[in-house]
Every structure is written in structure tokens, then in C-alpha cells.
Amino acid sequence: MLSGIFRPRTRQKAGRELPADSCAEFYDSLGEGVRELPSFDDIVEPAEEFDLCKVIDVAITQAVRDTGQPFVCPPREKEERVKNCVHPSSAYGCARRLAFSLLELNKNLTDIDTKMHRIFGNGHLVHQRLQGYLFECLYRGLGEIEAVYEDVMLQIPWLVVFGELDAVVVRRGQPYLVEVKSSNRKGFDQLREPKPEWLWQTYLYMAATGIRTAIVLVECKDSQRMKQFHIEWDWETWDEIHDEILAVIEAVMDGEIPNAPGDAPCFWCDYSHSCEDPEPDWSALDRIHLPVI
């Protein structure tokens, strides 16, 4: 059983109003049945590995051959992010940053280097394009892919996690969670395993959906080469991730903000403007759907 909110195999919005700007309202907007995490007893066994990069290559080749045009994926709208919560993509790393996110501190989106905006924008476009390839594989009947779901909204209530995973690909009846990433050439060449922040993010998606096998699909920004990493669920890894996030939530609930590391503020962080002297609005705690501990 999958607990995410699965969207149709189209690029249209699902018929659900998205999200209110607080976790509590967001919960209220959800119907019953999507709040329960799956029982791991019900989940299928880990799926076998398959070469998704190769399947995508074939899909692109066929699409270009059929149309005589470069393969272009249509743009799509991005939903507004839920606030006062843990976002899987930024769960790993700085505990202080995670606390700021829970307290809904204002982000400094205008003063950060415009280069960072271009990097973020580029990352979004890579997601769109690679998601498009997955659909192309489906439509062309390649790789024994039976279904593709994109932008699956999900939650883990007691960790105040709200997120949207990139895709779920179903092959031979087995769901594979697909997480799209991009990296510059140097980073790409050095990648031997998923980065820890990718692992955390993927684990949070796996925990929320009950899918035990994930593929992290990485594209090199400089050369468009791709590589993939298979991740299988492991309870020890999950316990570590779970406990670290919970510790931050507990600290925030106790009115504490974790210390900054020595080299703060960090130039890339959208909270860098208030990192040294944060002035949190503690009433934001009321908007967090507090976990049951």
C-alpha cells in the first residue's frame, strides 16, 4: 500500500487544492486514508536492479527518430511549498537550518547570489526533463515499465515531514522510487555513492511511501551523462535519520535552536541573513502539527 497522494499520469494538476500554508491546515485538507503510513509487513520485497539510464537512452533515441526533432519536455507548474515543516530535500545537514524551517523564519530569497538562483533553476529543469524521459519510456513500452507517477506528495506526521518525491516507476509490479539529481562534472566523476543529503531525502520518501527500493538518477550538468544508484531500505540507516530529525523537533518544541557550526553563516544558505541573530516568532509553533512523542 502506498500512502502518498498519487497523481494521474498526466502533467495536469490533481483535483486537490494544494497546500494551505500551515501543516495543520494541510492535514485538515487531506482526506482520511492518506494519513496512515503503510505497514512494512505489506510491502513487496526489494525489487531487482535494472538499468534505468539505458532505458531512458532508448526512449530518447526513439523519440528523436520519430519526430525528427530534439526531445523537449513540456514545462509544468510548481506547487507552493508547505511551511513549518521538515522538507526532505533539506533535512540533512545543519540542524539550525532545520529548526529555522520549522519555525518558518523568513528566507532571504532576494539577497543571495543570483548565481544560486540560476543553479536552483537549472536543477528544476533537469527534474522536468528527466521526469519527461520516464514518461517517454512508459509511452514507448520500454524497460517493462508499467506506470509512472510524478511529483507524489507525501508526509510523515510524527516527523512533521512534508514533501514531494520526483517519481515512482512501476516495473513488473514492483514500485521503484526515483529521485532525480544533477551534479557538476567534478562532483559527478567523483560520485561513487549517493550523497548523504540525497540518501536522507530518499529514505524519508521511502519511509512515507513504503517503497523499499529507490533509484537516484544523477545527470552531469556539463556533459549530460547519467549514472544511477540503487538504494535498498535498511532499518539502521532509518533509525539514525529518524532520531536526528526528532532531536531537532524536540529542541524546537522546547524553545531551543541548535547551535550553528563554526563556519556560519554559510553563503549559500537562504537563512544566512538571520543565522547569527535569529528572531524567531515562537507562535509559529502553533502552526506546526506537533508530533506525538
Ligand code: SF4
Ligand atoms: S547559515 Fe549555515 S549555520 Fe546558519 S542556518 Fe544556514 S546552514 Fe545552518
